Amino acid sequence: MSLLVSFLVGFVFSIGLVISGMTNPNKVIGFLDVFGSWDGSLIFVMGGAVLFNLVSFFIILKKSKPIFSKNFFLPISKNVDGKLLVGSSLFGIGWGITGICPGPAFANIVLAGPKVFTFLGFMVLGMLMVKIYEKNNRV
Amino acid sequence: MTDYQAALLGGGIIGVATSSLLLFNGRVTGISGIVGSALSKNFSENLWRYIFLIGLISGGAFMKVFFPEYFSYEFNFSYFKTIIAGLFVGIGTRLGSGCTSGHGVCGLPRLSIRSLVATLTFMFFGILTVYIEGIR
Numbered sequence: 001m002s003l004l005v006s007f008l009v010g011f012v013f014s015i016g017l018v019i020s021g022m023t024n025p026n027k028v029i030g031f032l033d034v035f036g037s038w039d040g041s042l043i044f045v046m047g048g049a050v051l052f053n054l055v056s057f058f059i060i061l062k063k064s065k066p067i068f069s070k071n072f073f074l075p076i077s078k079n080v081d082g083k084l085l086v087g088s089s090l091f092g093i094g095w096g097i098t099g100i101c102p103g104p105a106f107a108n109i110v111l112a113g114p115k116v117f118t119f120l121g122f123m124v125l126g127m128l129m130v131k132i133y134e135k136n137n138r139v
Numbered sequence: 140m141t142d143y144q145a146a147l148l149g150g151g152i153i154g155v156a157t158s159s160l161l162l163f164n165g166r167v168t169g170i171s172g173i174v175g176s177a178l179s180k181n182f183s184e185n186l187w188r189y190i191f192l193i194g195l196i197s198g199g200a201f202m203k204v205f206f207p208e209y210f211s212y213e214f215n216f217s218y219f220k221t222i223i224a225g226l227f228v229g230i231g232t233r234l235g236s237g238c239t240s241g242h243g244v245c246g247l248p249r250l251s252i253r254s255l256v257a258t259l260t261f262m263f264f265g266i267l268t269v270y271i272e273g274i275r
Contacts, residue, residue: 020145
């Protein structure tokens with residue numbers, strides 16, 4: 001059952017991305033173009049989702065466990081460190097260059113254009129680079 | 140439907156989806172985290188991640204087939220930019236442990252300070268990058 005949930009959540013999440021306009025990189029660039037011809041509509045995507053989750057997460061996390069799983073899997077790290085800042089900065093720059101973040105990259109695979117696959121390929125390569133680097137530099 | 144209504148509707152749908160994953164499976168919906176973890180060789184543990192990503196691709200395909208008007212845009216950037224952006228997004232989201240979904244949509248509602256800092260940081264650099272591209 002939990003695998004069916006995984007599929008459905010991915011499916012519905014993707015539909016939400018498409019309807020909201022997040023999959024359109026030109027619209028995302030317009031949203032980030034605060035000092036130019038700003039298109040503020042996308043603030044309601046994260047805003048809407050965050051407000052909804054603010055209430056629902058509060059209720060859900062009061063439960064002792066999820067419905068199909070033994071426990072909740074939540075990020076444990078609490079430290080704001082250099083890695084978080086450098087990583088988020090690089091991600092922001094990458095996001096600003098094309099207007100594509102990871103979710104919309106997958107939702108856009110149906111366009112089947114070579115640029116979608118180029119983006120995804122190099123995104124995965126970047127992730128692997130971090131993985132290999134961390135493997136060789138264990139603290 | 141105006142752009143604002145569409146954004147709010149899409150955001151609400153994303154809220155329902157991410158809340159469902161937490162309620163049923165106890166997982167946070169962070170796309171970059173799911174992709175990053177799926178790259179390690181542990182098939183049984185990663186099965187839900189593969190299936191999630193198949194769902195993500197299928198949702199896009201569903202919309203493309205039944206509502207093709209949502210896909211009436213083009214990727215106007217060069218291959219050079221595509222490559223640099225892909226690398227930066229890949230490296231950045233793994234170093235920073237999350238992207239728009241993990242830190243933004245799921246981290247902020249958990250009142251995570253890390254996610255708040257991450258979200259403000261990538262928003263700032265996203266805005267800065269578009270600004271610099273604009274004046275160039």
